[in-house]
Amino acid sequence: MQTTGHAHPFDICPRLRNDVVFLRVDTGIYLRSAETSCVLKGAGAYEWMSVLAPRMTGEWSIAELCEGLDENRRKTAFGLIRTLLDRGFARDMPQSGPDLLPESVLTAFAPQINFVEHFTHADPRTPQELFARFRTARVLVSGAPGGVAAAAVRGLLRNGLAEVVVDDPAWGAEFDAEIAALAGKGVSATVATVPGTPEDLSGYDAVVCAADGAHTAALLDLTRRAHGAEPGPRLLPVVVDSRQVVLGPVSGPAGQPCWVCARLRLAANSDPAAAADFWRELALGPVGARPADAQGSAIARDMVGNAVAFEVFRLLTGQLREDDERHAVIQDLATLESRRERVLPHPGCPLDHGSVAVSDVMDTPSAPVDDADAYGKAAVLVSPGTGIMSGWTDDPIKQIPLKTGRVRLAPAGELAAGAREISAFDTDTILVARTRAVRSAVRAYVAALGPGRHRHPADPSA
CATH class of the missing domain: 3.40.50.720 (NAD(P)-binding Rossmann-like Domain)
Incomplete structure (x- = not known):
């Protein structure tokens, strides 16, 4: 549950994300945001969501939202809100002081503050605090x-x-x-x-x-x-x-x-x-x-x-x-x-960038779990402008009976050397062939730099 450490769950002040949409389905309610979607089953789920959604603005606690409900309805409302928090459709809004920003600033830049709130779900600071940091x-x-x-x-x-x-x-x-x-x-x-x-x-x-x-x-x-x-x-x-x-x-x-x-x-x-x-x-x-x-x-x-x-x-x-x-x-x-x-640090840059960790290149530096994962990790190095490899060149190749992966490798040192095309093969899938081509291209890239050339001398301006 995305909360800010309240002593009691009913003190949580839930705010529904701006991008959440919900639809009635036969079994309950379908929820969707930019990151996730799910179906919440239960009779009356759509009606409960229709009532609670406009009120989940972060201004009222769960206790205030449930005020006047009997015990059974209170449990139902709390269960729905807790599920929305757990699934990332809502967040607990920390309460800021009343004088954090002048009223005129809050009014003039309400869209910017709402934008900050929408994209900072993991930050314990309030949107007003984050906007105030930018403003000052x-x-x-x-x-x-x-x-x-x-x-x-x-x-x-x-x-x-x-x-x-x-x-x-x-x-x-x-x-x-x-x-x-x-x-x-x-x-x-x-x-x-x-x-x-x-x-x-x-x-x-x-x-x-x-x-x-x-x-x-x-x-x-x-x-x-x-x-x-x-x-x-x-x-x-x-x-x-x-x-x-x-x-x-x-x-x-x-x-x-x-x-x-x-x-x-x-x-x-x-x-x-x-x-x-x-x-x-x-x-x-x-x-x-x-x-x-x-x-x-x-x-x-x-x-x-x-x-x-x-x-x-x-x-x-x-x-x-x-x-x-x-x-x-x-x-x-x-x-x-x-x-x-x-962009990856370039070995020819005169500034000192230190060593490049695997995590700097790939979002998940662990070993690939399957061929598709391996291809995804390899493809990170391929982009038309700033990639070590600028693109795939295997589209014109007939992939029967042998699968062929071919990638264009940018020159590692002198530009006069020109780009190269590196090919690799597989008997089953083009994903594996392309992954092998990238691995071969990386080896060729490092070899072109020569021993120790990836460690550039200190910036001459220092």
Whole structure:
């Protein structure tokens, strides 16, 4: 039962999850949420659920919900609520103090607080406490005025952050209209300006850096300062090139990947000319004037900026698991399509990422229980942008009489080596053939690095 340790079960204040739906069935009631579903059998179950569901808001205890019922009905109501708690359809809402947030803030940001409540079932803190943590956080947005950085600042203000710090005086009065709109709702908000990126970042909870062209070198400097720093902020990088925007992964603890790891893996899986342009700009700065639409259309910039603000919101309200921080969001600037891919530390990254544990690669590091489980674990290494392998190439192959698995392996070292296709076979299933192909590809990848080359020397900037 998901409770917060009440002395008596009737003191529990249940709140039904926002995504729970229920239907009448012949044997009782069918319940469904985003994670699970079940059928509760019993005469009158649907009627009881219809009565209790609107009242399970977390404001009243079970004792208050059952007030006025006789003993038999009290047992029925308690049994239904207990089942909802046990199955994860409801949670016990801890009661917060009345003055945690001003009424104007609660009203203006009710959707954000409800969102936090919906996704933080295991956190003992109340949604208001988690939102208050975000609202009072110190966030620095680094980047040239306009574009993605401006959209990110607006998104942070609209989601409830009380103060955003920017590091370029050229921003001027860019956000006065946004601040005035919030003031009209009785909510205070400010955008503070500092003259350049601070040397000491320990006073910030999160740093957002939007980089394109000339600003990419500044992002690299920020990454070197934030990576592995204890205490230190989380760094959320946004890297823009002529074709796509890459948001993340979140940098912080030394064992996590960084945006350099993501770009190295993208370079191995994409057009070499585009990769060369990116690294040339990082080393030498922009070559010639950049076109006005270098960061995509205004719609694309707003989409990415809102995504940045949303990631910061999730990070500071405790919704991002450690594994979530290891992912990057890749958005195509032409089609606006986006995908989320896991990033592994790259052996060629100049930053120290330590050793990569099996649990960093797979959600369940235990040995596979069957062929399907083995395939699922192997497939984690396959993704089109940041995977060690960029995809399966066995679709055109006739799978009769022998099953053939074939995967495209990105170059491990020099990009000039090009991608390889690794094949493996099985007499029964393509899942086993593909799993064997991945294992062979991993062996080839490690062999290409050579003995000891996976242990990169210390960051030369240290």
